[in-house]
């Protein structure tokens with residue numbers, strides 16, 4: 059579906075307004091039901107036993123005592139689950155991560171589970187399970203795991219992407235490479251070169267709602283799963299495949315979701331809950347504790363990145379090179395690959411090369427976290443770019459403007475860009491009052507750019523018009539932050555009716571066709587595309603019905619502002635028919651009126667942002683305070699601007715936390731030492747200033763209204779923007795994130 | 809076998825009686841025994857504020873209070889904020905400012921903000937930020953939450 063250029067001049071009537079969201083009242087009154095807010099009659103409580111060891115062979119699990127405890131209805135180990143050893147490797151890994159089969163691969167890895175009549179009994183039962191471990195050497199640091207003599211985590215992993223195939227297994231599951239031109243020749247021509255190695259620590263998405271589900275498997279093989287997820291269709295597919303069920307027999311209903319940010323795109327406890335329910339013959343509710351969320355759901359990668367960039371005297375970047383090592387947990391991943399794709403995506407480069415290495419470590423399996431892999435790469439590249447600008451003697455914004463990618467630029471990861479927003483966001487930042495505000499003592503300002511692809515994917519919507527003329531829109535992309543409001547606006551816009559006449563719901567997996575999950579910033583992008591096409595299909599029927607009511611050819615009926623209008627001289631004086639009137643007559647004109655749409659939403663527009671950060675650093679203690687923060691980002695077209703701002707602010711806040719505070723801390727014993735919100739400190743209200751936002755609208759040519767995904771890009775620049783601000787405040791280049799007070803002091807003393 | 813403790817208390821103006829175990833938290837009692845699911849469990853250790861309630865005019869994390877401690881006390885939860893179909897000004901302003909994205913933190917923030925404004929009807933931005941520092945929100949970056957509280961405070965003062 060192409061962008062209708064007339065829309066750039068078109069005045070939208072619903073799209074771009076800021077109504078209250080349809081699920082709002084339930085959420086401010088405590089009525090909205092999240093993962094843990096659902097119960098079934100006769101339900102049992104499920105609990106999971108987790109390995110305290112980072113790396114150990116599971117010699118034996120004795121569950122007999124637990125099974126005999128009164129009130130215990132099912133005990134489960136990997137032996138009760140299908141053995142996928144000879145099946146699809148990715149599926150094997152997913153199931154092995156849900157329940158360890160041969161080895162415990164990280165502190166927190168599930169090894170057994172129980173279902174009991176109450177939480178107390180379940181907890182007691184876990185204590186009665188005896189697991190015999192044989193400890194193995196472990197490795198949790200990405201650089202140590204990368205070293206040739208590191209303890210081997212999986213002896214079936216041979217690095218792919220290298221020629222010839224290695225003859226020894228290693229902790230590197232894949233090498234990937236992107237780029238074009240001749241980097242070495244370019245670098246040789248450079249007048250100035252910056253070469254640095256950066257490190258970022260592992261962080262967690264930190265959604266406030268722990269994973270929760272209620273599973274109910276019937277003896278006839280049908281099953282229901284209530285779960286907080288970003289993608290209930292994908293969960294259905296995975297759970298069915300892992301447990302050997304027909305997908306159609308498993309109905310998955312997505313609860314309201316209390317945050318996901320990528321972390322609820324992977325199954326963790328759900329297959330276990332289903333298997334427990336199947337074994338016990340009763341519904342099972344399984345809710346993770348916060349400790350489990352940190353230890354055993356998916357944090358993002360820790361990274362170590364080498365960057366080398368060269369520039370000519372006139373400020374042209376002549377060559378750019380990066381090697382990126384990303385931890386992926388104890389299973390093969392593809393995270394460095396994404397980092398390698400995004401690293402230099404903001405720039406127009408003649409000679410560019412990026413190499414990514416996926417590194418296995420004894421930590422939880424890495425999961426997506428908002429623009430996964432991009433923030434770390436941007437931290438390294440944008441820090442080096444800032445330093446290079448100084449060497450060249452240019453203002454950092456001007457230096458970036460000079461080298462910014464444009465329409466027609468061949469991106470470092472391959473494709474040629476259409477109209478893009480990197481230049482405009484930089485110009486907006488250059489002219490922003492924030493850039494001109496004075497700074498005080500110990501204060502520094504930093505800015506940085508960020509890129510994210512965005513994703514389209516399989517999407518399906520049903521738009522049903524009631525006989526009273528109001529509209530029910532059923533979509534299959536989970537609403538993570540207000541998309542029901544946005545999609546109601548889009549349906550209202552297309553049909554020409556009022557927002558209040560549309561109600562959007564998230565359909566379960568049995569009532570709508572397959573949808574990919576809400577990730578890749580695709581929720582509003584792809585479902586709005588499907589909604590527009592569903593509405594257009596409905597309008598086609600509405601026109602036919604009006605033609606029938608008037609007894610004129612359908613070609614003579616147009617649709618304008620919610621009405622069928624008869625055109626042409628002969629029909630000119632027929633009074634127009636409203637959607638409501640046509641709907642009321644549907645019983646006599648051919649039955650219910652609906653529009654459906656099943657699409658692959660191709661053409662998600664790439665998105666760019668530039669952020670500005672002011673920070674104050676206390677040189678005595680290394681403590682930091684963010685004083686002012688500004689986000690400028692291209693939205694293509696902001697459907698509900700308030701929620702777009704919310705995405706910008708939320709991503710910036712997460713990025714600030716990552717830059718300054720958040721990290722997984724492992725002891726020498728390979729155990730996670732800060733699996734709680736007290737010690738894994740995410741930003742609180744008093745840590746942050748107001749976050750100013752500026753929405754730019756450079757239409758995405760592949761969407762009828764010009765919409766781009768907006769959810770993720772906002773977390774890409776902050777790590778670098780904050781690091782540049784700190785570096786400017788203290789006069790020392792910061793190379794290691796998070797910049798916690800001890801690390802800042804160490805950098806000052808170095 | 810554990811014997812239940814009989815507790816009688818007052819929740820949102822209504823008398824309530826329940827049996828609970830000695831080690832059961834008030835949060836679990838509210839959610840599992842009384843069906844009041846507005847308070848959420850984000851951590852269970854007093855670190856996130858999602859379970860905030862007001863106990864005898866004091867803001868507390870209900871995950872850190874035992875059910876048995878509710879005996880003879882007055883409890884306010886998010887379910888008691890609206891009067892009939894009339895939303896509390898804080899609820900209304902949270903909606904108008906889009907101070908929630910996923911909304912899991914919202915009941916806790918509303919209760920904490922209600923407590924804050926009861927004690928300080930005209931807080932500065934800084935006082936709001938520190939007053940709400942016990943509540944975690946991962947979605948919003950707090951900007952719109954602070955604005956909603958400022959706006960609601962004005963309405964409640966009749967300004």
Ligand code: FES
Nearest residue numbers: 852854856857871
């Ligand atoms: S659940 Fe009580 S403070 Fe987090």
Ligand code: FES
Nearest residue numbers: 909910945946947
């Ligand atoms: S709105 Fe999601 S945690 Fe606050």
